[in-house]
Amino acid sequence: MLLDRKYHIPDKFIWIISGVCLTPLLLNIFGIDFGFIQGTIDPYLATEFTQVEKSKGIREILNGRYVHLIFVSVSIVIAFLTALLALVDYKINKEISTPIVGTALLCSGLFETFHLLVSTNLIRLEEQNYFFTSYTWFFSRVFHAGILILGSGLFLMINKSRHESVAKQYKRSIFSIALLFILITFCLIAFLIYKQQEAAFAYPFRNTAKSFDLLPLLMYIFLAAVMLPRFYSRYPSTFSKTLLLSTIPAIAGQLYMTFGSVELYDNSFNISHFMMAVAFFIPFTGLVLNYIETHKNEKNIITLLHQEFKERKEAENILSGVLTSSLSAILALEPVKNVSGNAEDFIIKISNPSTLRIFNLSSQELNNKFLFTEIPALKEENWKEHLIFVLNTGENKTLEYYSSNFKKWLYVIIVPLMNGLAVTISDISKRKNALQQLMNAEKIAVGGRIARMIAHEVRNPLTNINLSVDQIKSEYPKSPEELHQYLNIIERNSTRINQLISELLLSSKPSQLNFQKYVFNKIVAEAIDLSMDRAKLKNVQIEYFEDAPNQIILVDREKIKLAILNLLINAIEAVEVGKGKIIIKSILNTSELLLVIEDNGPGISEEVMEHLYEPFNTDKAKGVGLGLTAVQNTVTAHGGEIRVESSPGTGTRFYITLPIETRETNTTELD
Template identity: 30%
Template sequence: MSPAPGMPYRPNTTRASELRLMGLLYVGTLLLLFGVLYFTYKSFGKYREAQQQVRHLNRELLLMETSLSALKDAETGCRGYLLTHDTTFLAPYGPAADSLTACIAELERINTDPGMEPRLQAFSLLSNAMLDHLSGLAVIGPADSSARTQRVRVELMESKMKMDVLRDHHQRMVGDLRLARAGFLEEERAFGWSTPFMLLLYAVMAIMATALLFWRLFRTLKQAQLAEAEIKQKAVLLDTEVHSREFAERSLRRVLDTSPIGIMSFRAVRGPMGTIDDLEWLFTNDAGEGLLDRKAEELVGKRLLVEMPGNRSAGLFDAYVQVVESGQAFRAEQHYTGEGLDLWLSIHAVRLLDGVLVMFMDISAQKRAHAIAIESSRLELTDRIARTVAHEVRNPLTNLHLALEQLNDELPAAQREEAEPYISILERNIQRIGQLISEMLESAKRRELDLAPCHVADLMNKVMRRVADRLALQNMKGEVSVETDLPDVRVDHDLVELAFTNLAVNAIEAMEPHRGRLFLKAYRDGADVIIEIMDNGRGVPPEELARLFEPYYSGRAGGLGLGLTTSRTILNSHGVSVDVKSEVGKGTTFILRFPTNVMDQVERVA
């Protein structure tokens, strides 16, 4: 059903929902198939592992049986020799001993069960003892006497007892191996059927998933055809709405052009899927032209993201789309830096038919004043803390200094000479701490301003002269550029000169000798005077920019990190905002904005 004329167009999202559902189904099927494949792989691995264990245990059982069989052959041969006095019965003894030794060595080599090691050693000892006993039987002579008969009887009885012990030990070891083999056989049977079952399941799921995906694809294509026809019909309605809106906008323009707030209206530009791809300019009032520095004739009919692509990166385009789609108003304060602009804007956007009406006002001056006030409050707190710390440290520091002087006076000459290096270290560090306290207080203290008109060019040239020796020493260049007809600024000459000098010295120290270039530039931006201090030094990494004005933070070895803090304190007391732009390897720029009415700014900071 088409929307009634004058009603906002709402796209049919059925096709998009179908695509999302197909995507989810596809991803879910893939994950499920990969899961089944993974479990199949793991099952097959378990099956192979169980097979290997069974083969290993069969090998151990075979070796155990071979060992026992060799002992039996040796024992049988010795018994036959004792009973018949025929030496041919001793023939199996040698091969049996060799076979037994080889079997036991192989068992010890292939054994992987630490618990079986002691039992193998015991079996080896028993087997060797049995072989030693049998070798003793083989040397009994064939003489026929009652004494020999009695000895043979005793030896045979002892042989039987040893063999019984050996058989018992062998039987327990074989029983444990068979029990372990039974467990792995059970595991082999368990995993033997699961692998083909999982493969079959994988194939069935793949066929079902493919069939389902094709069914949904054909269904979606059919719905897309219907949606395309619906979109074409709605496009005709949109053109009608545009014509009616144009008439209404012409009537409103005369009223809106008198507003001090920038006002712009846009029409939604929709793509084939019904989603908003861009916004087309329909109207901009005079205040909007002034803020954007563009004439309405240059913007009307153009696309927002083509003329001002910064709206997308700033998130404003998405916010405007949300206003059109949901009907909920959007309010925000936004720092906009696209297309060469650098403004803080208060933005209010509301839906207007199938478009958006945007009202905005430049609040950069209020933001800068607020930032300066916050920074001044922070520095005032730092000042109070610094004074408290200085008071708590200076008293014991003075006591240390007096005690050190007294110690130096009272020590005998010989001991004084011996203690001189340590006393010198203490004196230097006491002086260092005192210097740090003084500089900390100086950097954070509240400034009493003696404001007077100051010519910007004179101020900048004076600063360049103060650092000229440093530039010449490092074989660097310095340049001053001042726009003509700049108004004077009301400042405390000495303090601002100190602040500028600190910034210039910081720039010089960041540059390389023979390549450095210090550039001081002044120009007008609206009602404000902008002064830039630029260098082509090493630059400041983005993660360190926020800490640049922190006390005791320094990017160079040996620096106290108070010069920039002092400059920031002085400039804040004048109501001057400070921005820093830096790029590693290319240099840093300090941007100082002197407001039109410095006294208003100073009162606001105070």
């Protein structure tokens, strides 16, 4: 069907068309006749009327009336169309002056309609309509000029600076003002009908120009010279400019009437009506041009909006790509304030996938959720204070700290963003660990140089001492027992010093590793077995949880076993007798193995933590302080990492990470 095509016609419009088509039938039912002829005309009367119509004077009047009818009808139609288009223009541009002036032109069209009905005798009057036609034409011109003066003057009285606020108030009164104008129109028409006898005094017998015909001419001149130029200056538009231009044919028409017309329907009389039709047509053209211009502007705006949408979409895709591919967590936060205006929480407006990874969150949607509800650990780490500081001061803030909740070193940048905050969080654990390993390597290198120097300087005299002791023992085998006792003390301590020097040299140089493939958990089990004697002596419980029982790793078996054993012995010595508990976990990740050794001992103080891996750093009575240095040296030589978490009263956790990789060496897989 036609109405089912893609161009949709509103249902209201269809009902209006149907209603218009039914209106004549309904009016006929109620006795209104549009033909004014009852029955059949007498042929004699028709012939007689035709003969009269052919007479010269009557024929000229009728021809003039027909031309007059055409011009007035055109004026009426254009006036009504102008009013309709003014309403459409107001709906689009929201300019309050357009519908008011359009209503003024509509009222002029209504008065023109009254003038047409009088001239065609459709309105029957007691006086002669022939004279009343000139009379209504005079008032039609006066009314047209007067209603335009009233309509434009209404807006010239409004202060330009207050136009917008007044326009909003007048917006509710457009209908009232339109009704007022229409009421004035019908009141004037009723008054003229009531005072119809005045027409005979104004225009007795002929349409001869009178002095009062100058009144509409002067009114149009006032419109053209004073009112409409100011109106155009105040409310510039194509419509207001064409309204000003319409005064040109209006003035020309009045000149024809005032100084040229001598008879009803003569040349000047009809030219005056033609000029009035042109005067109506020009504002109508202005509204059409206004609509075309608005349509062009809308098309340009739509094109620009489409281009801007395209550019924003591209920027959004780029931003989305950056957010998705960024290794750093990126958050856009909006504060949630209480009644006092203080921020209580923050809504996550934007987040990227790295946020889930860095904060160890399961796969879920964070956007439009509360920050401290979804990640409560941040509140424990004083994020709220830092975020509020940036929000209140507008200053950027950077943080670098180790998060005990997420077991990571975090580097945080907080910057103000419009009414919220932008936050980037980077996991710098590897960088910090690499820096720590570099510092440790430098310390080991320095310690190695010192150790070699000490070994060289101490071992030579120490050798001489040992040789001297041996010489005394050999030369005086039967010396007093007390002498042998002192010699044994010297020999024993010399041996101890020599052993310390050997350990110092061993810990200060990189380990020479023999890489082979082994089942990692079996190495851990062997280290546990070696430590069980000490554990049983202190009644310490050791638990081992295996994540990948048969995972093979390329390591130096003895060195790794010794490193694990060192950590286990340290843990056994740290815990309390009978209450100690050590938990060991091996966890398989994508490309690495993580070994966690955790105890419930007293923990390590902050001062000791700062120098934990340094040689000779120990709090044990009989300790040397080289065990952890050797452990770190072994782990680093394997390409792994070691880190510790501890504080007084919370126990200690050591994390050893070893890479799972194939080295270019001839190795065999061993148990």
